[in-house]
Amino acid sequence: MKATIFPSTCSGTVKIPPSKSMSHRAIIAASLADGKSTISNLAFSEDITTTIEGMKNLGAKITCFDDSIEVEGIKDFKHLKDPTVFCKESGSTLRFFIPIFSLCNQTIAFTGENRLLKRPQKIYEDIFKSQNIPYIQDDEKIEIGGSLKSGNYELDGNVSSQFISGLLFALPLLSEDSTIHIKEPYESRSYVDLTLEILELFGIEATYSDSNTLFIKGGQAYKANDYTVEGDFSQTGFFAVLASISNDLTLTGLNPQSKQGDKQIIDIIKDFGIEVKENADGYSIKKGELTPGKIDLQDCPDLGPILTVLMAYTKGESEIYNAIRLRYKESDRIAAMETELKKCGVEIHSTEGEIKVVGNPPYECNEELSGHKDHRIVMSLAVAATLFKQPVTINEAHFINKSYPTFFEDLASVGIEVNYE
Numbered sequence: 001m002k003a004t005i006f007p008s009t010c011s012g013t014v015k016i017p018p019s020k021s022m023s024h025r026a027i028i029a030a031s032l033a034d035g036k037s038t039i040s041n042l043a044f045s046e047d048i049t050t051t052i053e054g055m056k057n058l059g060a061k062i063t064c065f066d067d068s069i070e071v072e073g074i075k076d077f078k079h080l081k082d083p084t085v086f087c088k089e090s091g092s093t094l095r096f097f098i099p100i101f102s103l104c105n106q107t108i109a110f111t112g113e114n115r116l117l118k119r120p121q122k123i124y125e126d127i128f129k130s131q132n133i134p135y136i137q138d139d140e141k142i143e144i145g146g147s148l149k150s151g152n153y154e155l156d157g158n159v160s161s162q163f164i165s166g167l168l169f170a171l172p173l174l175s176e177d178s179t180i181h182i183k184e185p186y187e188s189r190s191y192v193d194l195t196l197e198i199l200e201l202f203g204i205e206a207t208y209s210d211s212n213t214l215f216i217k218g219g220q221a222y223k224a225n226d227y228t229v230e231g232d233f234s235q236t237g238f239f240a241v242l243a244s245i246s247n248d249l250t251l252t253g254l255n256p257q258s259k260q261g262d263k264q265i266i267d268i269i270k271d272f273g274i275e276v277k278e279n280a281d282g283y284s285i286k287k288g289e290l291t292p293g294k295i296d297l298q299d300c301p302d303l304g305p306i307l308t309v310l311m312a313y314t315k316g317e318s319e320i321y322n323a324i325r326l327r328y329k330e331s332d333r334i335a336a337m338e339t340e341l342k343k344c345g346v347e348i349h350s351t352e353g354e355i356k357v358v359g360n361p362p363y364e365c366n367e368e369l370s371g372h373k374d375h376r377i378v379m380s381l382a383v384a385a386t387l388f389k390q391p392v393t394i395n396e397a398h399f400i401n402k403s404y405p406t407f408f409e410d411l412a413s414v415g416i417e418v419n420y421e
């Protein structure tokens with residue numbers, strides 16, 4: 001699919017979709033609980049459907065409704081239907097599944113598509129090998145040959161927090177206690193907090209014994225629970241930046257008390273000079289004069305691409321730092337935004353983990369932009385293009401389906417002219 005964005009201004013209200021990160025976690029926790037749970041306010045993006053299919057494969061009985069699911073969890077790990085587990089392009093699914101599925105104690109292959117198996121997986125390889133459990137990775141799959149053991153784990157904190165979350169799901173189900181020590185720098189810590197929040201709601205205890213060490217009691221059991229997913233602050237980024245550069249918007253469906261790290265988007269736009277009013281279920285954002293700033297991306301990596309757009313529309317020099325992990329997502333997100341924004345005349349430079357932009361709008365673009373097969377690049381470029389002097393087409397726009405299938409409909413609903421047939 002290609003999407004063409006015509007110069008246009010936004011106004012009105014948009015309901016932000018449910019959090020993908022919280023949805024993955026709730027589906028997994030409910031599937032591991034012996035009993036019936038209902039997960040409400042779900043959206044069936046590709047990543048979420050992939051996690052649901054995976055949990056069905058493990059033996060959970062899941063019935064899908066319009067925006068919810070009923071889950072009858074697994075009683076034990078003896079009912080794996082297919083030893084090949086397709087994780088499509090979802091890093092969360094793959095990295096959460098590996099320790100959990102290992103509890104089946106058999107040979108299992110995890111497969112994926114596009115860039116998934118090229119993203120870092122060495123942390124698990126090292127763990128499995130240190131426990132003498134077969135672990136083989138090639139271009140097609142990661143194959144494991146047995147169950148992880150309880151014990152004291154030590155992990156690098158700057159590769160992906162998804163390894164920590166994956167272990168947190170599985171270790172409580174082993175008979176002995178475990179600890180996970182995370183080495184500094186500990187990045188994306190907020191995502192581990194989301195895992196701990198869901199674990200607690202589903203009856204699992206895991207706590208920090210010091211700021212970098214998690215203690216996980218063994219021999220625990222997940223308890224079924226009903227859970228409603230809150231709105232997604234990563235997706236909020238696109239509309240918060242759109243409002244900041246274009247015109248006023250009200251965003252609903254959000255929990256202003258959320259623990260999501262990407263809630264930082266609200267403080268970031270405020271730091272850039274934007275007036276934001278907090279409402280019971282979201283925010284009203286008023287376009288204003290933007291002033292340049294410096295942004296620490298350590299705990300909110302998924303905001304990276306859209307923040308380069310905010311910087312491009314802010315006159316003067318702005319900077320993002322602690323951003324190296326953007327290079328290991330669905331695309332190299334630093335290189336992708338640099339390449340595409342340069343095509344539009346934006347002055348943007350990067351080092352390995354930093355991005356500098358000297359904003360000097362307006363911009364014009366006379367060529368097609370590439371979405372780099374990455375949902376967050378497509379959505380960021382779409383927001384940037386609303387203020388170009390002429391219509392711009394973005395290719396590979398269907399990659400939005402990974403996290404936000406109704407993105408273009410929502411964009412159109414607030415007045416942005418977009419053609420995406």
Ligand SMILES: O=C(O)C1=C[C@@H](OP(=O)(O)O)[C@@H](O)[C@H](O)C1
Pocket residue numbers: 020021022092159160161162165187188191301302325
């Ligand atoms: O746990 C999660 O739900 C996620 C963790 C983050 O990854 P890293 O921990 O690899 O930065 C984030 O980028 C990803 O989109 C979702």
Ligand SMILES: C=C(OP(=O)(O)O)C(=O)O
Pocket residue numbers: 047089090091092093302329330376403
């Ligand atoms: C990186 C992302 O997701 P995942 O790691 O789950 O593929 C994302 O949604 O931007």
